[in-house]
Amino acid sequence: MHTEAIDPPGVQWLRVSPKYVTVRLVEWAIGNVLMVAVLSLPLIFVLLGWWRWPPLWLAITVPAVMLVLALWRLVLIPRQVRAIGYAERDDDLLIRRGIFFQRTMVVPYGRMQYVDVAVGPVERGLGLCTLKLHTASAGTNAHLPGLPAEEGARLREQLSARGEARLAGL
Amino acid sequence: MSLPDKKVDGGWNRVHPASPFVRGWVALAAVGFFFGRDAFERMLQGRDFLDPNLNGRVPWLLAGGAVVLLLTVGGFILSWYFTRYQVAEGYVRVNTGFLFKQQRQARLDRVQAIDIVQPLLARIFGLAELKFEVADAGESAVRLAYLPLDQAKQLRATILARAAGVVSGPEATEEVPEAPEHVVLSVPPGRLIGSLLLSEQTIGILVGAAVVVAVSVFTQNQTLFLALIPGILGIGAAYWTSFNKGYNFTAAISPDGIRLRYGLLDTQAQTLPPGRIQALMVTQPPLWRIFGWYRMHVNVAGYGVSASTEGAARTMLLPVGLKPDVMRMMSLVLPDPGVEDPERVFTAGLEGLAPVGSSNPAPDEQVPDVQTDGFTTTPRRARLLAPLGWRRNGFRATRTALLIRSGRWWRALVMVPHQRTQSMALHQGPWARRFGVADLVLHTTAGPVSPRVFQAGVSQAVELFDQQAARAREARKRQTSEQWLAQVAPQAPEVAAAAELGKPAELGKPVQPEQHQTSTHQEDRHDG
Known part of the structure; x- marks a missing residue:
């Protein structure tokens, strides 16, 4: 993967598992398919002649726009997953994400208060997990999804050990 | 980990017996109102004290009222009886509750702030509430309501002395003198x-x-x-x-830290130990510019962010002040500004504006422009993105802190000490990419200050991101222990003497304890 403009120079990014695309697809389906289906109900009712109020054009436009947006999100998913990266440096962990709205975050090991590993049902089926880092700041919204389970466990141990070695007060 | 004192001392104490009544007067008033209103109204109207229609039911009503009253008072007494506190062995412990017991202990050297609050009713009775904050951004870790004011002050002095690492002798446990303080400014x-x-x-x-x-x-x-x-x-x-x-706002410095007092009816006295301020913000609404007023807010780990007026007041470091006041408070919060001419730098941060033409002509130029007071501002190419703010939005890193200024009309200057940076993130949206700029967000504990460098040139932002990570790392290695006074205790009398002489805490010549706090290499607890 090419390095984006805001990434610090000379960082070798590690990628998350490509299987994470599946997790995102399931999430996408639950969110968007349901929404489009619900928004399509007025259209069906209007077509069946049960409802009068939403004019036909409106009943078509709303779900159509949502459908286009949903498809757009669907197309983006593989690229978004490819854009997630992390790098362990000597004193901190770098996490990057995003294509349009990019974010590169640095979390010093000494600042980590605790490390979470969470596994959802779909992730468990694929042998993945999500790593969450917590610092004293609520703004540190550092989570790293789609890690293979053993990589997640390794990172957790690694981060905890390094955090302990470099622990600093607030 | 060495505790200041191994000896069990203090024993268990109770809060003042009147406290539940002071705290629960609303409940008592409600009971009184509920049962008394009817009779009272009747009396006013010159009728019988009791409703004649009630007849046989009167004893029952009275009995009901008495039972409710007794239960309330009984609950108060029980809650008072079962509330005990103790300050010993480096911990403050509080036990509360009789049905659902709660035992809470907080480490003294983890204190982030300590407040003495006097609501109006408590003030009438000469009582005060003591709040002890640790870093969890929620409610106060320990609240002792209510103690007699002198006792609350004494307890505060004891807690702060122990937290600071001043080991008191066995017989002097209750006699820790209050740290001398020197008033810095009042509003x-x-x-x-x-x-x-x-x-x-x-x-x-x-x-x-x-x-x-x-x-x-x-x-x-x-x-x-x-x-x-x-x-x-x-x-x-x-x-x-x-x-x-904000009435009667007074800021003072003592070896314990910064003392803030304020309040007209409810008074509050906050103590912020040295180095507990995570981030600081100076703002100036447009109309305040007429008189050159500023206000200051801080992030403190224990205060958290709360929308309530009390929370907003607690994070206020200065409700309104002139520039010299701001400079003085800055010098208290950041005794070592890490630059040669702090006043000039802070002034540039407060009011500075980059000249129209000179700001970063070449996109990759890294040299800070001398004419802009060292503040690196948004490159000219992004002026369409921030037509008003592009000459104002900027940052400057000193040896000890990062200064971020922003806002053309709502001027703001944010300061984050390097060793307080938690984590950082670079953000760049599609528009920012189009103009070659990026935002840098610094994460600090919850509070009113959210530091963000707006629209810095990409190369400068990435460089700052890297350098800032390194600076924060260095600063953390230098960081002193939680027991901030352990090294300066012998010097405390000098501060007292200085305070008596009325020597102002000048900028760049900080009051003794802070200087030591930041400059001494201390203990190997945080060895990296």
Whole structure:
């Protein structure tokens, strides 16, 4: 993967598992398919002649726009997953994400208060997990999804050990 | 980990017996109101004390009232009896509850702030509440309500002395003297009123009133003014709260840290130990520029972010002040600014504006421009993205802190000490990419200050991101222990002497304890 403009120079990014695309697809389906289906109900009712109020054009436009947006999100998913990266440096962990709205975050090991590993049902089926880092700041919204389970466990141990070695007060 | 004192001392203490009544007077008043109102009204009307229609039911009603009253009072007494506290072995412990018991202990050297609060009723009785904050951004870790004021002060001194690592002798446990303090500034009431009148809410009110008047004239509808009444009441209440909280604001420095006192009816005295301030923000609403006023907010780990007026008041470091006041407070918070000429740098941060032409002509130029006071501002190419702010938005890193300025009309200067940076993130959206700029967000503990460098040139932002990570790392290695006074205890009398002489804490010549706090390499607990 090419390095984006805001990434610090000379960082070798590690990628998350490509299987994470599946997790995102399931999430996408639950969110968007349901929404489009619900928004399509007025259209069906209007077509069946049960409802009068939403004019036909409106009943078509709303779900159509949502459908286009949903498809757009669907197309983006593989690229978004490819854009997630992390790098362990000597004193901190770098996490990057995003294509349009990019974010590169640095979390010093000494600042980590605790490390979470969470596994959802779909992730468990694929042998993945999500790593969450917590610092004293609520703004540190550092989570790293789609890690293979053993990589997640390794990172957790690694981060905890390094955090302990470099622990600093607030 | 060495505790200041191995000896069990202090024993278990109780809060003042009157405290549940002071705290629960609302409940008592409600009971009284519920059962007494009817009879009282009847008396006023010159009728019988009791409703004649009730007849046989009277004893039952009276008995019911008495039972409720007894239960309430009994609950108060029980809650008082089972509330005990102890300060010993480096911990403060509080046990509460009789059905559901709660035992809580907090480490003294983890204290982030300690407040003494006196609500009006408590103040009448000479009582005070002691709040002990640790870093969890929620409610206070320990609240002792209520103690006699002297005892609360004594306890605060004891806790701070122990937290600071001043080991007191076995027989001197209760006799820790209060740290001497030296008043740094106070806010005159006139200025406070003026600042309220010129604050943002006034602008909002004027705009709102103008809209209402215009609409009512236009539609010839007089009843519209009636709708304003709740709004006016709310605004009056907001002004009153601000005035009540900001009245008689005094800041003082003592070896324990920064002391803030304020309040008209409810008074509050906060103590922020040295180095507990995570981030600081100086702001100036547009109308305050007439008089050159500023206000300051801080992030402190224990205070958290709360929308309530109390929370807002607690994170206020200075409700309104002139530039010298701001400089003085800056020097207390950041005794070592890490630059040669702090006053000039802070002034540039507060009011500076980059010249139109000179800012970063080449996109990759890294040299900070001397004419812009060292603040690296948004490159000229991004001026369409921030047409007003591009000459103002900027940052400057000193040896000890990162200064971020922003806002052309709502001027703001944010300061984050390097060793307080938690984590950082670079953000770049599609528009920012188009103009070759990026935002840098620094994460600190919850509070009113959220540091963000707006629209810095990409290369400068990435460089700052890297350097800042390195600086924070270095600063953390230098960081002193939690027991901030352990090294300076012998020097405390000097500070007292200085305070007595009335020597002001000049900028760049900080008061003794802070200087040691930042400069001494201490203990190997945080060895990296």
